[in-house]
Amino acid sequence: MDNTFYRHLNKGLMMALLLVAPFAASSQIKGNNGAAIIPAGLAWAKNSVNTVIFRRNSLVTFKDTQYIAYYDEAQNVVLGKRRLDSKDWYLKTTPYKGDATDAHKSISIMIDGDGYLHMTWGLHGEKLNYCKSVSPGSLELTPKMSMTGFKEKHVTYPEFYKLANGNLLFLYRDGASGNGSLMLDSYSIQTREWKTLQDGWINGEGQRSPYWQTVIDNAGTIQISWVWRETGDVATNHDICYAKSDDGGITWKKSTNEKYVLPITAANAEYSLKIPQKSELINTTAIAVDEKNNPYIVNYWKTAKDSVPQYRLVYKKDDVWQTQQISNRKIPFSLSGGGTKRIPISRPLLIVAQKHQKKHVYVFFRDLERGDKVSVAINKNIDKDKWKFKDLTKTSVGLWEPTYDTELWKDKRILNLFVEHVEQGDGETIKELTGQKAAVLEWGIK
Template identity: 50%
Template sequence: MTKNRKIFNSIIYSLLFLVFGCKTGKVKQTTIGLGWSNNSVNTVKFRKNALTTFNDYQFIAYYDADGFLVLGKRKINTKNWEKVKTFYKGNVSDAHNSISIAVDGNGYLHVSWDHHDTKLRYAKSKTPLGLELEKEVSMTGREELKVTYPQFYNLPDGNLLFFYRSGASGRGNMVINSYDIKSGEWTQIQQNLLNGEGNRSAYWQACIDDNGVIHLSWVWRESWDVSTNHDLCYAQSKDGGITWQKSTGERYILPITIETAELAWRIPQKSSLINQTAMTIDKQGNPYIVSYWSENANPQFQIVYLDNGEWKKQNTGFRKTAFYLGGGGTKQIPISRPDILIDNEDSNKLVYLLFRDEERNNKISLAYRNLNKKNNWKILDLTKRSLGQWEPNYDINLWRNHHKLNVFLQEVTQIDGEGLAQKPPTTVSVLQLNKLPK
């Protein structure tokens, strides 16, 4: 079969999926274009962000079939996407080399892409709400030669934070840069916040609440082998990332090390503990961290959260299939890393998990329950067919400001240990769920 024929068949299959592949009424999808699908680089969980909303506009980023960086935007609640295929490319053969985006308080789009222990790649849009990028530039000129896992975070005042790892797996440190919208300049506020001391590295997830408090959690890894992940730790900052403290208010002496870190939950090595998942906060500012690990032979999605100053855990317990997580490179894993969101506008506290599981034919699934009641987890499949090795990434700003769930969607294939499939490009779309189940 010719390459063009494969692409044509892929388009037809994707369109049929858009028409017939999801539950009608509640779930909708809008199509953007065709994306690289030979690995999971467009859908890895540690993207911050694949989708983001600023005022009335939603932005998206992905690699196309040839590895070019594509940017798009639309007015929210519309179907028409404006797209720009930039002249920037990424090493799409490595699933670590994902794209992260954010829009600052002045409306400028910031993009970072193509990193795995490599030189920083970063550019900003030429105009507010624009998709045309300026040339690549340095941020601060410090700790920019071995960058991995770039992540943008929005602060309530319109400024940005940029997190990344400097160094390599098992011996990396966490760097934080801060962007000021008044000066248009980046400064490095943390050169080594989570110090692996040359023996380990921290794999983190973070969120920022409406008061600007930064909530940070992480697991430690002792080597390149994912089986050496262990322990879930926590810190918070109330001044934009300058000083850090424990949940008790005790101030950290920086950098934070394995000896000084607050332990939210003890998890031993070889527990099939995954890294780089997600966290969120409730209305009271309590952090909720979602991950998965095994307490026997069967990894389960687990939620660790702060309640009246005490760390607690919810084991979802609905998975049936055992597996063991170990080895290096991007893995082909039976389940995705989960994402989490909370709806507690009234007396109820509804927790939602987005995930994929081979038990459910790798569909996009939404698990939910009311934490204030003694009820079981319910699960709703949002698609009817497999999305391969997709992992969730939803528009955090749209959920926070409009209470609508928009999820980056693409069917991808990930061969274990950084392998590449031979697949035609697949449709990149946005799944929309305007009303979540109760």
């Protein structure tokens, strides 16, 4: 028998093994206040790389299938999928590994309008790691490839967003902390090719860098807010800025619809709120919109009147940017220093929903003062400045930060959070923790 026979035999055996590969057993765990937790597989937990807030996305749903991505305990990239009506995951260890010891080097995934999965991983100022699935719905991946080949040697904070037509956007920082600019690529499902849409359009001018958060609103407008950082020291974060694009990222406007002259810099940016350096202002938090596409931004910082950093909401009402305090924390802390910090609270995630003609605002977070559980602050009438708090897990999730399935929320108004109990040392160090599972927390927003 010749080699061709053996090649076909081996291929057939592999296909058979894949077809009968077992699903990961997933018994649902009951959380607090109506939350349910669906575990997947064992995951890396020695730092927060699987749960950092800038993962876009950790979870993503396409039609009736949800996908998950995380590093396992051997730092392999694992992909999984399940039907939304099932608690069982099909998990696949990919050929790719990442340096999970650096919490910046997270995995981001998205499904395009044709059902192809796109993935980046392991990036903190390195050459782009990017691949996609070999076919729609598959967890088998292509070899690594470039997107455009332009400014792909110093990539950090890779994020995918899907437009209503099924095309994708890819945002990332080119450069370094305190000396970087924001890049924007676009992917067409018709040509299956990437192109550079914006080259450093939010630009640090070699003196600072933007740390951003983005949402695609109900009308397809891209809305983005960011803080500036002057150096690698987190304490040099300052100010909250804003921009939007209603033509897919080609032209940009302020909230007043005044057109920006690009690039956007510290000199011409719209400032939603001026916040000085050394205010313990954190970077890379969340932006969301209401049913009328009005922007809401959530962050934490301290003021001259309050030495304790508090979660706060920034939003526009009657054409004026407003600020509202959410939390009433008691424990102070400092963000001074570089790298990923060990912080007693997480960066917050924001969801805005319309209920009974009222705007309901939900801020998801983790706080040492509440036992490091998955918590949510709820305001059902933003005009009354009244917040209530609930815990959604019974036990600690360690140094977890919230990320969610953006497409499931956008398409079906169902909230799924990625959860895992993780650790985090200060300044990019790790702490010993094993035996933790990546999971999905389902909670019905009421």
